[in-house]
Amino acid sequence: MKDKAGLVACIRPEYAGRFKCDGQACGAECCRKWTIVIDEDTYQKYKKVKLKNLRARLKQYLVTKEYEGRLQHFIKLDHTGSCPFLQPDDFCRIQRACGEEYLSKTCRTYPRLFVQLAENLAEETLTLSCPVAARCCLLNREPLRFEQVERDLSRMSGSCFSAGKLLQPALLSMQGPALGILQRCTEERPDLRFVLLGFFLDRADELAQSDRAGEIESCGQPYLYGELDGEAEQVMRLCPGDVKAYIRNMMTVLELFYGEENRHPEHMSVQPYLDNVMNAYGIQSEKVVLSDVAERYVRIRGAYCDKIYEEYGYILTNYFLNHYFTMLYPYGVHENATVAYEFFVTVCKLAEFFALALFDRRKDEACEDDMIELLRYVDQKVIHNHNDRKNLLQMIKDGEHGFLDVMRLLLDGSGR
Structure with missing residues (x-):
């Protein structure tokens, strides 16, 4: 609740508090x-700083x-591309001289x-662009709570993601079951x-559009407790994905994100994970044969999918959860x-696509830190x-596409 001090109730994952x-x-x-933005209130404070050397540097x-x-x-x-107030010990000169209350909203947030x-x-989460925050989020082995x-939001910078005209009661009712579903089935059947999730969102959206948001939470319970697993598995059997369609879709996304960089080796020094993908799946040339790429993908997935989900499935799951919560799905x-839904699953499958390529290139040398940096790289494209x-x-x-069309497009036909 908002009180006299301007505090607002804020829901956040427990790891954000750590x-x-x-x-x-x-x-x-x-x-x-x-880019370091300075809000108006902080700017006025800086104009009144009394410390002579600091005032001169601010000017x-x-x-x-x-x-x-x-x-x-x-x-x-x-001249080095750094904040001029960053000291050799990586501490802020302004904060050290004047206190945390002199940090801008951007730096404080x-x-x-x-x-x-x-x-x-309000809702609060962490962005993975910060390596410390990424480890805090992705290495969490406990179920998400x-x-x-x-929080005093007047002291914080607003997110670049806006709730806009969200159906707020529906959003909150949908988030709980959706995040619970994403924490299930992480090893045996990742897809x-x-x-x-698609079944749940389809039904929940119907309820929201019919002004029946109060029924959404109870609607999600069968999905959380396995009552509809059999039905979902039957859909996966009767409507199997097409691996060639899946690869075509992934290649379209790669072209959308990277364009000409896909075909110019000189760019690879700054795109190491893209390099893994291009080489692992054999799509670094202009004359790509779809069936050849699909064959490579099936081989790589067969060799490394189990290993990834058994050893690092919790990292991928944490990424999916943080992305879902951050983007207000x-x-x-x-x-x-x-x-x-298609946007979300595309992001998740793209992360998996990159992870498989990483393991194919690194073999047994891939580790926890590699997974974290890879997901930060993918996140940069879809978040920042x-x-x-x-x-x-x-x-x-x-x-x-409809919900079932999305499932056919993004399930790769591998039986996983």
Whole structure:
């Protein structure tokens, strides 16, 4: 509830509460080569700083320019591409001199993401662009649990993801069962959870559109407790995926994200995980034979899928969960639940596609840290790159698939 101090009830995964910023643990990545926005209140504080040396440095590096139609304040990076207030011990000069209350909203908030769903309710999660936050999220071996805390959102920077005109009661009712479904079936039948999720979202969306959001939570119970597993498995048997269609779809997504980089080796030094994919599946040339790529994929999946899910399935699952919660599915991506579902499953299968290629190239040398860095790489394309996210969404909208069509397209026919 919102009280006199401006606090708002905030729902967050428990791992978000365990995060502690430590520049020495990550080399202060967020203070290097990133745009550092300064909010108006903090800017006014900086103009009144009394410490002579700090005031002179602020005057030198604070700039104001027009951005997206309005004046915005920024910290100009130094000649190394770093924040000029970053000290050799990776601690902030401003914070050390004046205290945490002098940090801008951006610096105080990152890597936390906040979305306000209502006047008295918000959600908080972590972005994987921070390596410390990524480990905090992805290495969690316990079932995902949530907690409610009070947050002063006036001191925090808003998320780039907006709740917009969400059906808030429906969203909250959908999130619990959906996240529970995603934590099931992680080893024996990884794709089963996506089928169950599709069934649930299809039915829940019907209830939401019929002003029956109050029935959604009870509707999700059979999916959580295995009562519909048999029905979902029957769908997987009767409507098996087409591995060639699956590969064609993955290749389309890769082309959408990377374009010409797919065919130019000089780009690979900065795209190491893309290099794994191109070489493992044999799609680095312009003359790609789909059946050959599909054959390679089937071989690689047969060799490494079990190993990945047995040893690192919890990391992939945590990635799926964090992505689902962060992007406010099913309505945070698109008002059409089918489109949002296809977007989500495409992201999950793309992460798996990259992971299989990584294991094929590294063999037994692949480790936990490799999985974390790979997922941060994939996340960069679908979370932090607005154009890539927009283009993928447009591709999916143009396809006009239904829930069952999505399942046929994204289940690869491997029997997993």
